[in-house]
Amino acid sequence: MERHPSIVWTPCVAHCIDLMLEDIGKIPWVQRCVERARNVCKFVYNHSWVLALMRQYTEQKELHRPGITRFATNFLTLQSMLRSKPPLRCMIVGEEWSSSSYATTPAGIEMADCIFDEQGFWVPCDEIVKFVKPLVVLLQVADGDKPAMGYIYEGMDRAKEAIKFVYGADESKYGPIWEIIDRRWHHQLNRPIHAAAYYLNPAFRFIPSFKADAEVLNGLYAIMEKMGPAGTSQIDLFRELQMFSDAQGETFSRPIAKHARTTMMPDHWWNFFGPETPNVQKLAIRILSQPCSASGCERNWSMFEHIHSKRRNRLSVEKMNDLIFVHYNLRLRMRKNATVDMSPIILDEVDLEAEWANENQTAPGTPTAVFSDDDIDWIDQVDIEAEAVAMAEEEQRT
Incomplete structure (x- = not known):
């Protein structure tokens, strides 16, 4: 900027909004709720029999929904769990679960307690989903394919007003959230x-x-x-x-x-x-x-790091190069096949239920080949041998 007076520098909007969401995630009661949801997801997705049972009750709907950032993943998963609340409760009171060996394990008991804890889990979960949604919508707009520079200023005002509306204009409740947003907005993003x-x-x-x-x-x-x-x-x-x-x-x-x-x-x-x-x-x-977000550039720059992730850290050089070649060319094909969309961004009509571009996506109908680092927090590495023994015992019992 000193060398070229006509250049204007601005931080990545997606990164700044994500920092706001991370600050919100550090609020103690929010952190407790997210941690309990994470424990439920870890238990379900680390046990094949439990996962199959859950999908049976939720009609193949997932609890864990990876987002473009860590807290977006937290929000989308809380939203998904809230939507699956009745099926999850039906699963826990069902005969299959009650008679299984998983129901008596400490993690299984903890999951059941969480699913039936209305005031301690579901009420704060619902509150988080309601007041965080406006910021996640703005994050999705900033990280989308369309240039969103003209929508950030108005979008931030609307997000704050939406949070105020959620709390019925009670300043003691929305005030701390506004404080977090304003601190990042005024000192960094604005x-x-x-x-x-x-x-x-x-x-x-x-x-x-x-x-x-x-x-x-x-x-x-x-x-x-x-x-x-x-x-x-x-x-x-x-x-x-x-x-x-x-x-x-x-x-x-x-x-x-x-x-x-x-x-x-x-x-x-x-x-x-x-x-x-x-x-x-x-x-x-x-x-x-x-554009007002550097996420697209970062996804391209970090492709090697993305392929060589925590879950795929033993790849040979040839295998890694082949995966990168395929992954990059799938992105090029998607871009070539995409139609030009001249419709504007409408802040009130952003659909979080639609597929949100994340680092696991390749092309429509293509199986996911890699895992994002955010998934490691929600799904542990599974001991394959121990899981196979547990599944065999469960089959014999049922």
Whole structure:
């Protein structure tokens, strides 16, 4: 930035949001709930007979759902367990479980106690899922395939308001969560480029709740000074910016341009409807077409480390090179086959139930070949011989 004045640096949004979630995960009662859920998952997934029984009751739905980050995994798994609460209870009171040897083991008893602990486990589990969901939605937006620079500023405000709504505007409850978010936001993530992207995003600029306060305007002006097209005076930029803000001119005032504000990605919108303001158009496209997360780059850079993980640390050099070759080419094929999607990001309609890109995914219909490090926390290494003996004893008993 010192060498190139027009360059703007901003931290990875996905990483910063994940740090917020990790800080939330350190709250004692949240940590206890996650730890109990982790113990249940470890017991279920480390015993084939228990896992098969669980899948029978949940209709093949999984408890453990790996996410793109550690706490996203925690949240998605808590959400999945909450949805499977009735089947899990039916399983524990069922004859198959009651008559099995697993029901009398310390881990089995601990799992049963957890599943029937309404106030100690399910109530805090439900609370965590409700107040963490807005941040996980924003994490998914930041880590998605579409450039999300124009959505972070508004998304963070909406996430905070959603958390406030969950607690019925009780400041004693939502206050500590806001404190964690604000500490990361103000000291690390909040940068002028996010404010400028918020102002230039037509999906937000023309809604009644739009706020052009001092922070937003100062961020916009700072970015205009640093990233404005070379040879363009600030007066010309402000004149064109005024046309955009007032929706003046033949293009901005057209019904199709007004309709497309919320039906197109903001950089595409500027490409189609911004020719009357060429300088602001160039600036807006330059800002709004940028990704705001480094996760995609990190996944490519760490492919060797990803393949050579804790669970696959005895691979020969040739085998590891072959896996990397296949893994990388599957990603290239997915990218080639993907269709261009010009639809915008709609913060209120992000679907966490849809498949979220994670480091275990390769291509549709392709079995997972590697494990992420986050899975190690939720699923222990299984002693194959001991598990085989336990399964044989259980078959003889039943």
